[in-house]
Amino acid sequence: MDELTITPGSACQGCGAALAARLAFKALGPNTIRHGVPCCPDSATMTPRGGGGVFEGGGAALTGTWRALKAKGITDVQVVGFFGDGGTYDIGLQGISAAAERNENIWVITKDNEAYMNTGNQRSSSTPLYAMTSTTPVGSVIKGKQTGKKNIPMIFAAHHVPFVATASVGYPEDLIAKIEYGKTLTGFKMLIIQSPCPVGWRYDPAKTIEVARSAVQTGIWPLYEITDGEKFKLTYKPRELKPVTEYYKPQARFRHVTDEQLAGIQEDTTKNWEKLLKSDELGQLLI
Amino acid sequence: MVVGIRIHGRGGQGAVTASRLLATAAYYDGKFSQAIPMYGTERRGAPVTAYVRVDDVRVRERELVHTPEIVMVLDPLLSTRQTMADDMAEGGLLLLNAAYPPEEVKTGGNIRVATVNATNIALETLRRPITNTAILGAFAKAVGWPKLESIEKAIRKQFSGRIADMNVEAIKRSYDECSEVIPAPVKIAGESEAIAVGGYGVLKDVSSWRVFQPVIDMDKCTGCKNCWIYCPETAIKWTDENKPEIEWRKCKGCGICVNECPVGAIEFKRVEIKNE
Numbered sequence: 422m423d424e425l426t427i428t429p430g431s432a433c434q435g436c437g438a439a440l441a442a443r444l445a446f447k448a449l450g451p452n453t454i455r456h457g458v459p460c461c462p463d464s465a466t467m468t469p470r471g472g473g474g475v476f477e478g479g480g481a482a483l484t485g486t487w488r489a490l491k492a493k494g495i496t497d498v499q500v501v502g503f504f505g506d507g508g509t510y511d512i513g514l515q516g517i518s519a520a521a522e523r524n525e526n527i528w529v530i531t532k533d534n535e536a537y538m539n540t541g542n543q544r545s546s547s548t549p550l551y552a553m554t555s556t557t558p559v560g561s562v563i564k565g566k567q568t569g570k571k572n573i574p575m576i577f578a579a580h581h582v583p584f585v586a587t588a589s590v591g592y593p594e595d596l597i598a599k600i601e602y603g604k605t606l607t608g609f610k611m612l613i614i615q616s617p618c619p620v621g622w623r624y625d626p627a628k629t630i631e632v633a634r635s636a637v638q639t640g641i642w643p644l645y646e647i648t649d650g651e652k653f654k655l656t657y658k659p660r661e662l663k664p665v666t667e668y669y670k671p672q673a674r675f676r677h678v679t680d681e682q683l684a685g686i687q688e689d690t691t692k693n694w695e696k697l698l699k700s701d702e703l704g705q706l707l708i
Numbered sequence: 709m710v711v712g713i714r715i716h717g718r719g720g721q722g723a724v725t726a727s728r729l730l731a732t733a734a735y736y737d738g739k740f741s742q743a744i745p746m747y748g749t750e751r752r753g754a755p756v757t758a759y760v761r762v763d764d765v766r767v768r769e770r771e772l773v774h775t776p777e778i779v780m781v782l783d784p785l786l787s788t789r790q791t792m793a794d795d796m797a798e799g800g801l802l803l804l805n806a807a808y809p810p811e812e813v814k815t816g817g818n819i820r821v822a823t824v825n826a827t828n829i830a831l832e833t834l835r836r837p838i839t840n841t842a843i844l845g846a847f848a849k850a851v852g853w854p855k856l857e858s859i860e861k862a863i864r865k866q867f868s869g870r871i872a873d874m875n876v877e878a879i880k881r882s883y884d885e886c887s888e889v890i891p892a893p894v895k896i897a898g899e900s901e902a903i904a905v906g907g908y909g910v911l912k913d914v915s916s917w918r919v920f921q922p923v924i925d926m927d928k929c930t931g932c933k934n935c936w937i938y939c940p941e942t943a944i945k946w947t948d949e950n951k952p953e954i955e956w957r958k959c960k961g962c963g964i965c966v967n968e969c970p971v972g973a974i975e976f977k978r979v980e981i982k983n984e
Contacts, residue, residue: 433752434962437940625963627976629940
């Protein structure tokens with residue numbers, strides 16, 4: 422597989438998104454058209470063929486590109502939207518949801534770094550509970566974000582699209598395998614890649630992979646794939662989950678989180694994991 | 709009289725914070741001051757500029773400083789560039805973060821120069837290469853104001869607890885370790901080159917971003933390819949002998965390969981800056 426991203430880009434040192442883009446486009450291959458929005462993934466990484474758009478227009482631009490190719494009789498091209506969590510979870514949600522409902526033959530790949538990092542760490546609906554960002558600072562009364570993370574893969578699974586999956590930069594083989602599988606399908610495909618941001622999450626850039634891996638091993642970011650909105654499969658199943666503190670402690674954005682709050686997070690994570698395990702056993706998604 | 713100050717650094721070294729601390733300290737000294745950050749795409753590692761204006765009377769200007777009396781450079785590699793002295797006022801002071809004495813400074817012009825090894829001080833006091841406070845002490849020594857207590861007060865306003873203590877230690881050490889101010893040894897300014905911020909692929913060279921760089925021990929290397937797959941910038945090539953090879957133009961010095969090597973064959977070593 423060839424390297425397709427043009428490097429070096431202008432991403433920060435130890436950028437998880439740059440690695441996510443590198444792995445994703447490596448797997449997608451050269452026959453790819455990329456759409457982006459003016460945020461981290463676009464300013465940090467470049468690929469040979471692509472176009473820019475606006476946050477709101479992600480889904481529409483992808484649809485248009487695919488329909489134009491179809492009208493010309495070209496069907497072997499992967500039309501890919503490489504967005505950030507802002508472009509998928511928040512601003513671009515309506516357009517992508519509409520494209521998913523029409524089941525356009527496109528890819529939506531999200532590098533989820535859990536805030537608007539390009540503009541200086543403003544909270545998004547992907548920011549997890551208690552995380553400190555510049556718009557949810559740690560004050561004397563309210564400390565960090567008070568609401569949880571939006572569960573976007575399940576929202577798109579409810580659209581009954583052919584393929585929805587989560588991935589992590591800590592598990593490149595899994596990420597590449599999911600894209601390889603998705604390439605064989607026709608219809609709307611979505612892959613959410615958790616990609617740690619050393620600047621916004623506040624940890625040492627060298628630990629990017631470590632942090633990404635611990636998110637998966639603690640069950641905070643489970644790796645799974647959902648086909649046709651119902652068939653469910655966990656692609657990483659540790660015998661036992663690690664305690665969530667292992668994910669929370671190295672990140673300074675969670676420095677203020679108390680032990681009681683951590684216990685609450687642990688409870689929610691375990692509950693969610695058990696539900697996923699049950700779904701995995703049945704092979705069918707339980708919501 | 710109005711004094712204009714320009715601060716050069718890289719994203720992550722705290723040039724903007726330095727401008728704010730300096731302006732605050734000057735205010736505590738009883739002067740009027742302004743801190744002006746310049747906004748662009750200030751990602752980590754990209755060259756950043758900030759400005760400070762200090763006066764005895766209220767500052768009415770609201771523009772950037774065009775002919776600075778003092779220029780402060782936070783980055784050792786930027787310190788070797790002639791561009792740093794561009795548009796400086798005659799007899800102005802150029803304060804560099806450099807490991808060598810001011811006699812060896814190659815930046816020329818009708819200016820005065822002083823040096824301080826701020827990266828060393830920052831690594832020893834803060835344990836990370838954030839050089840903004842590690843050069844502010846030297847500024848106070850070389851320029852004569854603001855008072856060290858004023859900078860300390862400004863730091864305690866900005867930071868708290870252990871971080872404030874570490875930064876206060878950094879300014880004290882840098883005050884002591886600052887060199888003499890001498891007229892620039894090179895009188896005629898050389899040709900200044902633009903500092904590349906943008907560009908992609910073959911046009912771009914990010915080797916100046918590194919403070920530390922990976923050094924691979926080929927005898928220990930087992931050829932597992934972990935470093936290759938995890939490198940975000942494809943800076944690691946795989947050779948025919950089944951060994952990694954680093955493409956230095958692409959390496960930003962993030963340390964992921966060092967952290968991910970299962971046998972510890974990659975060491976993180978401080979980059980030596982050549983004074984060319």
